[in-house]
Amino acid sequence: MTTTTAETGWHFRRPSVIPGFGLTLGFTIAYLTLIILIPLSGVVWRSASLGWADFWTIATDERTLQALKISFGASLIAALVNVAFGVLVAWVLVRYSFPGRRIVDAVVDLPFALPTAVAGIALTAIYSPNGWIGSLLAPLDIKVAFTPLGIVIALIFIGLPFVVRTVQPVMEEIDREVEEAAATLGAHRLQTVSRVILPSLAPAIFTGFALAFARAVGEYGSVIFIAGNIPYVSEIAPLLIVIRLEEFDYAAATAIAAVMLAISFAMLLVINLIQAWSRRRYGYGS
């Protein structure tokens, strides 16, 4: 590879037998620009019109900071919980065959399909102090609905399929022989799982985590029903943006949006770098 580029000079792309590179790349860039880049640069543009000092005031406002903290904190916790239970669900679906497996498999996708507002209302109904589960938790002095805990529950709900669906196909491809090899070498089940299976799932788990996390940060519909939306306590950043919009304070809304954008971008970048590194290590990318 490197030798050919050295010989023939720099090429925009390496020659390929597959036709249509120009067309497909052109379409891809045009499409991404229209759908993603222009709207997002609009956010940056609007908030830039604010001036640095104003922007800083809004961004470091106590209420904004609290909302961002709740948004990203709850998303992080929810994504971590989803990693643990999503891998477990994927394991059950891949490894065991039992009556109703296909139904369970289909149920995993429901959070994808359901309008999140419906999910929010349903969760609120169940977890509110007079709801099904809420009434059981109330004597234990655990309040779910209208607290940050409720936000986490809603985010777990919407994030679960992302982890399951990214880990499941990779888990299906794990060679049974690799586990048998570990067993003949004397590794017990727990050692096989922790030292052989989980590490080889790591890249998929990272991807699932990143997707679940990103989805949770952007979630709005289900959270606003269960969160109670108490400023400084259970108010998420997307809701704060909507509140500012309703006050016709577009500048403040875009400023918060820009901060969210920056943090999300930075976190996804870090996750992707870790992922690229682990992929290279495990020989997927080569």
Add this chain to the structure above:
Amino acid sequence: MEVQVKNLRKEFDRFPALDDVSLGIRSGELIALLGPSGSGKTTLLRLIAGLETPTEGAIFFGDEDASRKTVQERNVGFVFQHYALFRHMTVLENVSFGLKVRPSATRPSRQAIRERALELLDLVQLSGLEKRYPAQLSGGQRQRVALARAMAIEPKVLLLDEPFGALDAQVRRDLRRWLRAIHDTTGHTTVFVTHDQEEALELADRVVVMNKGRIEQIGTADEVYDAPGSPFVYGFIGESSSLPVTVEGGQVLIADRPIGLTATDVPDGKALLYYRPHDIELLDGCGGCIAGTVAASRRVAGTRRVELEVGGARERVEVELPIDHPAAQKSRIAFRPTRWKLFPMGEGRPEEKMSVSRSQPLQRELAPAEF
């Protein structure tokens, strides 16, 4: 370590994959399990390893009943056809895995594990590659890592499941010789599965020929080739041709005419005559011979292989002729086998006729020098 397999039976969903198999393996022996696919050879290997549990029967490692032990406790080295390396671990980590997972009481020190792994990598000629990941190795190198990994735990027996099956022909030949050399230096009791008779005959001390879940014959390469114990072995190992004949008073007859072969130890009645196409003598006149018309003629390496149609039933047999023999179409050729064997036919034919040629396809164009 001596291995005794006693009356082993294994059923998968009521279908017997192994049927009453008994086998004694001497300590330090290199044994090949040879057979067509579905013959139960891999099942037998997996049962010895403990990766499957027998329906009936027992396996002894020395005096110990190994069938009561789990895979982990059996301490066997198993090498898989598709390597089954841990791809998130370096070569060194792969080889040391078996020692690292031992309980702390029996685990060597980190330094000792590292030394042992490096020593094994040296043995399999992979020194200097210990930091590589499996994805960065060729097929032959991966299989050698797998072998080093299996040997690291000082196994009682080394079991190899078609170890060279996924490699190309040239690499396979090289690794075969190299495995023999490794076996001779380390002296592990070794059992390997193959469907490649050349591999089995060249590599093994004794060959176990299997068919349909049973052992057909156990013997050295010379024994199974020169004295096949059953029509199946005759057909499966090396080239062979067969012809239905009748035995009457010690004389072998085709269509009521004697062919000049005497068989005193075979009971009268129908039988199958087996011989190898190269073990024949050509005859001029036919006063007691097998005669047939040439149906097809092929040049195979240094000889000419000719298909003859014999008798009214037009049974096809093969003979090998010198290159300069014309063997023109429709001409008549008379011959008599010099080495042959009769298998009396009980009810029906004892075995499908196996006169198909079994020469290995030549895949030299796929053979890079490195492996």
